[in-house]
Amino acid sequence: MAGQLSKFEPVAGAPGLFTATKNNLRCTAIQLRSGGLCLFSPVSGLSELALSSLVDLGQVGFLLAPNHFHNGGLVEYAKAYPSAALVASPGAQPRLQVQTGLSFAGLETLQAALPSGMRLACPEGLKNGEVWLIAATNTGHAWHVVDAFASAKNSETKITDVVRANKVFPSFAVKDRNVYMQSALALLDSSPPKLLLPGHGAIVLASDLPEQIRSLLTDC
Numbered sequence: 688m689a690g691q692l693s694k695f696e697p698v699a700g701a702p703g704l705f706t707a708t709k710n711n712l713r714c715t716a717i718q719l720r721s722g723g724l725c726l727f728s729p730v731s732g733l734s735e736l737a738l739s740s741l742v743d744l745g746q747v748g749f750l751l752a753p754n755h756f757h758n759g760g761l762v763e764y765a766k767a768y769p770s771a772a773l774v775a776s777p778g779a780q781p782r783l784q785v786q787t788g789l790s791f792a793g794l795e796t797l798q799a800a801l802p803s804g805m806r807l808a809c810p811e812g813l814k815n816g817e818v819w820l821i822a823a824t825n826t827g828h829a830w831h832v833v834d835a836f837a838s839a840k841n842s843e844t845k846i847t848d849v850v851r852a853n854k855v856f857p858s859f860a861v862k863d864r865n866v867y868m869q870s871a872l873a874l875l876d877s878s879p880p881k882l883l884l885p886g887h888g889a890i891v892l893a894s895d896l897p898e899q900i901r902s903l904l905t906d907c
Contacts, residue, residue, distance in 0.1 A: 691734035695741055698890070700882055701822060701829040703802055705744055706890075707737055708841050713886050714760075715831055716744055717820065720802045725749035726771075727820060728833060728886055731760035733767055747771050749797050753833040754817040754860070755782035757886065762787055772796065776809050779816025794818065808874055810835075812867030815860040821874065827881035834860055835871075836903065838888035848893040850883055852903045868904050875900055 695705040695716050703718040707730075714730040724745045729752075741747060747768040752761055752775040761783070765773060775783055775791040783791055798807050804823035809816070820831040834856050839847045861867050879897035884890055893899065 691732040692730055692737040693734070694736040694739070695744060698829070698882075698884065700826055700892075701824050701884075703805070704822065704829065704831075704884070705740075706884060707740070711840050711842070711887050713841075713884060713888075715820075715884060716741060716747075717805070718745060718802065719748065719800045721748070721800060722746075723748035723800075725751055725797060725800070726764065727751050727831060728753045728757050729760035729764040731763055733760070733763060738767070749774055749800070751775070751794075751797065751818065752779060752783050752791065753819075753886065754815040755779040755786075756815060756859075757833055758783055758786045761789060765789055776816040776818050778809070778813070779818075810867055810874065811870040812863040812865070813860050814862040817860060819874070821878050821880075823878070824882070828878040829882040829884065830878075830880040831884040833886035836883065836900065837885050838883070838891050841889055844889050846892055847889045848891065850885075850891045850893075850896065850899045850903065851888070852906070853887065871904050872901065875904070 690709045692709045693707045695707045698704040705716040709730050712730045715727040717725040724747045750771050773791045774797050780791045808819045822829045837851045837853045
């Protein structure tokens with residue numbers, strides 16, 4: 688896909704998160720407790736603008752492949768940040784290794800490096816090994832998902848109040864609908880988000896976001 692990644696900018700209301708986009712794709716830098724960074728979903732097309740903005744934020748220590756489909760930028764980023772650890776969920780690792788020729792560790796070291804209030808979640812019942820980031824903020828939780836949900840195109844707006852279903856997600860990512868739905872609903876009950884950063888589309892900010900997501904889950 689043509690284009691280059693924009694510079695990384697702070698996510699309003701979510702300290703420690705900085706996000707950049709290329710067309711309708713999103714890559715997010717997570718500031719670790721050490722001051723270093725994890726890049727969540729590396730998007731191909733690293734620009735000088737993106738690289739220089741990351742220098743100002745900290746040293747990149749982790750590259751997180753958030754599922755086994757989002758792999759297009761991994762080789763490029765591994766060359767740009769050779770000392771960074773490549774990590775992915777166990778379910779995503781086999782296809783990632785075939786597609787990229789790279790080796791991946793599990794999520795444990797990254798989870799331990801996250802600041803207080805942030806955690807990784809791997810919803811059950813999926814076949815793409817998807818990882819979500821859940822972060823507690825002063826105004827509620829922020830979620831970063833990859834393919835599970837989407838929103839308006841970045842070319843239309845940077846922030847919206849409506850989350851959309853990713854219509855192909857059930858067929859290419861869901862293995863057991865009931866298991867996935869119950870797992871995701873449990874996350875929704877324990878950490879209801881007010882802010883959503885989707886891998887595809889604009890940031891979603893809405894007081895009724897948990898209700899919107901619940902409706903999408905029960906209809907999937």
